[in-house]
Each structure stands twice: as C-alpha cells, then as structure tokens.
Amino acid sequence: MAIEDDVVVIGGGLAGMTTALSAAREGSRVRLLSHKESTLRFASGLIDVLGYAGNEIVSNPFETISELPDEHPYRKVGESGVRAGLALFDSVADYAGDHTDKNALVPTFGGRIKPTARYPKHTAPGLASDQRDTLLVGFETIVDFDAPLAAEHLAETVPFDVRGVTLSFPGEFRTDAKITRLAHALDKNERVEIGSSENVSQSEPVRIALAEQIKPHLGDAERIGFPAMLGEDHPEDVRATLERKLGVEVFEIPMGPPSLPGMRLEAQFETALKEAGVRITTGNPVVDFEGDERISAVIVERNGAPIPFHGEQFVLATGGLVGKGIDSDREGVHEPIFDCYVPAPEDRYDWSEEGAFDDHRFARFGVQVDDELRPLDSADEPEFENLRAVGGVLGNCDVSAEKSASGVSLSTGAVAGRKASDEVNP
C-alpha cells in the first residue's frame, strides 16, 4: 500500500539531510521530505560548532560542552554525538578544519572574525591566524561586500596589513547580474570584451581579464580575498588560474544568500544522499499526520490534495522560528505539524528584551526532548513513541548567539538518524 519507508525525515536543511544520511548508512530505507530547495543556499557554508559561550569567544568547543546547561542539545547527545556529527560531515564535504578540535578564525564579509569548526578549502588561506598581508577585492556591482570597509574593520583586530579595493568586474554584464551568473562565467572561463584597438574589439578569458585588473593593486599583499563567487562547479580551477596569474594565494569570504559555498555544500550532500539511496521528495509542505501515540504517516499537502507518506520512524527537522518549524501568533508559540509542546511565557512582552542583541527568550523557543531526542509534552512524557526532533526546531539554545547552528544540526541529526534506524533494524 501507498508510499512506505522505514524512516521519514521532515525537513531538507542541514539537520534533515544529516539525519537522512545517518539513517540510510545504518541500512534503513529513508524518505526525505522538503518543502522547498535546501536551506543551505541561505547559509554561509561555514560549519560552526560553538563560537561563543556567554559573551566569551570559545577556543575549543569540546572543552566547553560540559559547561553548557543540562537542557542544551549538546548535553543530550554528549561529546560523542558532536564528534559523530562532524565525522559524518567530514565524510560528505571536502572541507578544512578537521586537523584540530580548536576553532578557526574566519574573516566575514563585514570585516569581523568568526570562530568556526569547519570551513571550505577555498576559504582556508584567509584565516586570521595566518599573518600574511592581505588584499580584499570587491566589485562595484556586488554591493553586499564593501572591500575597503571590510578591510578597515578587519585591520582593527588582526595583526597583519589588510587593504581593500573595489574594482569593476570585467566584461559587459548587467549591473544587477546575479552572483551566480558571474560565478558561471568564471566556471566556463567565458571570453569577455576588454576594449578595442584599431576598431577591432578584443576579448580575453574572464579569469585572465580579472587577474590583469587586480595586478596593479597587488602591492605587498601575499594573499587576496574575494567575495565567495569564484565558480559554482569548478572553484578549484578558478582559484588555480587566478593564483597562477597573480602569484599569490586566493581565498573566498563567505557571503549572504544566494551563497555559493552553501550551494556547493548542498551539491555535495545531494551526491552523498543519492549514493546512500535516500529518496527525496520536495516541493510541498508536511501539514499533518495520522496516528495516535504512534505516528503511522505524515500528510504532505499538494495544492490542496493530502498525500500520505508512511513510515516506521519519523524525525522532525523543520527548523526554528526563521525556518518555520516553530510558529508563533498572538496566542502563543507552537510546533505546527505535530503540535508538540513548546514552552513560552504567557505574556508576549516577556518573549523579548529591549536591546537587539540582548538575551531574548524567543531565541531559545523550541521543542523539549529526552535523551533519545523524542519531543516531550508538558508533563515530560514523550509526545509520540516514534518521533524524534533535530536541529533548529530544538529549544534551549540560542544558536545564532552561540554560533552553534550547524553543530546542533549535525550532532542531533547524526544521533537521531542512527537511533531511528536502530529501532527499525534492531
């Protein structure tokens, strides 16, 4: 009968993909349901585990986990769970940072330094712990990255010389050309017009034209940072050509959406999911479920038509308030699919504090779970026998203040995927 799998994962972001992969590698038949394209394209592509505790920057996340409150998701999965999440990630992505437990310091596009556990290889030469003098290059039409301003900010915290310059991207692209359009031009090394001599227009491969444009600004710089746009499909080739032509190392600074590092990571996860045999269904939201103490199916709504997806075990990976896995209105805060219990102060004015960066209660809204990662009702009893929750939908941690969103997704996803699979195939 109907569409049936062992483990059904709801949500296609980092937490959902990690859960699905973890369960599939344990031998289960897994279905991944995602409403939209993966959220990774909105993410920087950096994998943070724990960047801040209180207001203190964290040097080694693993030494700090035991100091977190008991309800924190990391305390539920323990250090071994966090390591399992990272190990799974390392098997999927071609990233740097796995040589140490310590955080790396990655420059951001605003000129700040972010403590992070894993970072793309294309970002590696830019680390702030590396003392080489640096040139940041921005482009007039990429308005999200102001290289001189970022350099000025960066210079306040780093012990090396950093300058910024804004150039025009070679070729005649639209002024509002998408960052992906320019990335694909670099991928293909398209020829671009570089002016004319004796009425004959001249063209050059875009990577070469770009290097030529930068050369006069190089000075003593020993490395060059670009906004993350150096190719979607062949970033190694783009960087290699630029490095050869410029004689210095080239790195990328992670950017906001649409994020090329996020899209590349998404592609790597998609490959891994395909290899593991995960069956993916996207395009429509999960809106309801069938069952009582035990869930037998979740209902996907396809333009008004209810489509059931049956399974033995279910994992909720729908994200937090921003990801719409947690919803709020004037009456309260709730989890919209299973109506899992989400504690929140009754008075809405207690949900937030005055200052933008204060310690807001809403930032820690989410479902409560036991050590098995099963959501709990208001009496601390599991809501369902066969439901687990992972990633942003979990409460009790402010992942954006802690810089722990990726780590929470990876660790709870890896653990929940394994546990769900173990119940299907004991």
Place this chain on the structure above:
Amino acid sequence: MSEKEAESRNPSELQDVFSGEPMDLRPGSDDCYKCSTCDTECPVAEVDDDFPGPKFQGPEQWRLKRKDDHDIDDSVMSCSNCMRCDNACPSEVPLSQMHNTARGEYVDEQMSKFSREYIRNRILSNYGRLAPLASKFPRLTNFVMGLSVTKFVNEKVMGITSQRDFPEFATETFTDWWEKRGSEATSKKRAREARAERGEVAENDDKRVAYFHGDYSNYNTPEVAKSMVRVFEQFGYEVAVPDQRCSGTPMFANGMMDDARRAAKFNIETFAALVEQGYDVICSCTSCSMALRQEYPELYSFDGTAKVAANTFEALEYLRVHEDLEGELADSSVPESEFGELAYHAPCHARNQGLDGQAVELLSALDGTDPVDVGDSCSGISGTYGWKSEKYDTSMKIGDEMFEHMEDVESETGMTECPTCAMQMNHGTGYDIRHPLEVLDSALVDA
C-alpha cells in the same frame, strides 16, 4: 487546506486598511525579502543577460505597476513560465501568479492586437482550437506542415522557427479511439473484470476517475492517453473522458488571459460536476495538472475551483498513493529491447508539484528498464516559448545541459511526462521519447 479557507484567502478580497484599495498581490509582494534565490534558479536569466529575472518580474514589477506612469516592462514576455521560481522561494511569494497577471496586463494594454507577435502568440496558444481541423486531415496536415515552403512562410511571416519539425497529427485521435471502443460503458466493464480478478468488490464507486487528457495526447500522442486508460482499468478504475478544452497553460504563458479564462471556466465546471459525484481527476501531462491545481485557484474563483484543484492528480502519483504500484512493478518486467536505459528528464512543472523523483523511483524496481535522471536543468522549450523564432536560441541554450546529460546515457531512448519537453529532448538528441504511462502499460497490462 479546506475549500473554504482557500477561498477566504483570495487576495482580491483583502483591502488596504488605510486607502481602502484592494490589496491585490500586496501580501505576496511584501513577503519577498530579496534573497534572490529565484534569480539563481531562473533558466532564462542563466543564459539571457538581458532578462532581469523573476524577482524583478514578480514583486518589483508589481510595485512599479501600481504607479500610473509605469508601463509593464516588455521583458515579461521573455519569461518562459517554467515556474521554477515558485519552488525556489523560501518565503512563498506567488511569483508565477505575479508573472501571469503582469503578462496578461502587458498583452491587454501594451501589445498591439495587429502586431505579428500578438497574432503569432494567439495562434500558438490556441493550438487546441486549430488541432481538431488539422486532425480531420492528419496526413495532409502532416505533409503540408513538413514542407519547407510552409516552414519558410512560418518563419518569415509568423515568426515561428523553421528549425523545429511540427509534431505529427495522429491518424486517429484519442477521443475517436475512446468512442469507438465504447466509451464509459466499456471502461466500466473492463474495470469490473479487473476488480474481480484482483479479488476486490465488484461495485466500487471510489474507483472512478475523470481523465483530463489535454489536447496534445488527444491529437498528437494518443498512445499515451490509451496507456492511461488501460493502466487505470487494470487497477480496477472506471475511466470517464468528459468534453474538455485546453488546460490554458500556453495561454497563461502568452498572456492571453481572456482565452485562458474561457477555457478554465469550461474545464472547472465540467470537472467540478464529476468531482461532486466522487470522481478524482487524473492528468497525464504535468503542465495540465499544474494548471488545474495551481494556476486555476490562483487566477479564478469560479464555483468548484478549489475542489477541482484538491482532487486533481498526476497519473503515477495517484496510483502510487492508492495502489501498491511499487510492489506490482517489482514483480513485472518490460522488454529491455524496447525500454532498457531511459534518459529521464523531470519537467519543471512536475518539479513544482513535487513529482520530479517519482518516475525514477518507481520504475527502478521494474525489470527490463533502468531510468537515469539527467539532472535538474530545464529542457528550455517551455511549451510555445521555444517555437518562437526570437526565443529559439535561448531555448536551445537552456536545453544544452539536458542534451549533454542525455548523451551520457548509453541507450537512445528518453522519458518524460511533458509533451513539449519530449519535443525538445527529441529535437536536441534525436532520441525516441516515451511517457512513464507507456512503460506501466507494457509492464502491467495483459496484452
């Protein structure tokens, strides 16, 4: 979502609290936070540097056109209506609905009704009105349409590309075959026999479906429609084939909103009456199911619009939800010489309904065929789009990635649910293109 909710959400009824003006698409426009993900997914923007992308065509253009002194930008005619932007948006901005309404307004108010472009687009989008005539004399039509002089005139006078071969008209339409076969009465008899063989109850009003075959499978590929009928009957379903018009997809894409409205009204009234009697609506073309499910409720509020949308399904999707399709396929086989490796392309309109993975998933269990997904790129033809002389190059550029991936597949057979994607796949590679229902027919129906 219940029908009541769907209708209460109709944005045309909402009013701005300050001005009292209708809100129109204002809420959807406000939902856009300019992440630009839609622009990165747009196949036209990818290859056409002059096209400003869905974010401009949607929420930005919507705001601009609220001002009296702003015309709609003519670039809206370069949108191919693939609707991938809808699926890319994390904020549920109704992008394709905005494009459809902007294009409709542009054609109404800014395009000359005597221009070659208008006349050509009107003819292309009303193919369903011309097809009955052509199919009365299929051999003559096919002969004339294949003549180089016809192509020359089409290219020079009409702006229809001469690069493509017109699809051939079948010598017998699906509906002719259906009537000759005995229509509903025969279908009922066959369904009952199948139910008896399956050990199911003889009388079962739940197993009745109304087939929206669309024009293309009626006039050009009746074998797909025949497969639909045979496969559903094999599973014990009684099939009804009511009178119907074009789903409206080519009309939306060309901004011919009056034509679309007339066709949609007819279809909604016809199928709503059947849904009322307990029928579910089945489509074999994913653009048809897209129109009934999404575009109709976005654009119209005829009685029964939401009911038809909520009870419309794509053929495989329906069988998969209600029957053990995967299990039955696992116990069956098809001749490897006929099917074998199949280069499968998921049409954009299948992707938008969340149906892009199902054909490969289901047919992988079947002996004698090995479907290979050729990736998530758009085929580039987008219905009538790739037929226009000025869009032909863009259409082929978009298709390049799909052609390349198809060439990687060893055999020379492709598969897709969309008739125009099939045209493009064949045009770019020379492969013979099949429909998943034909594979099911071969696997499950006793000859």
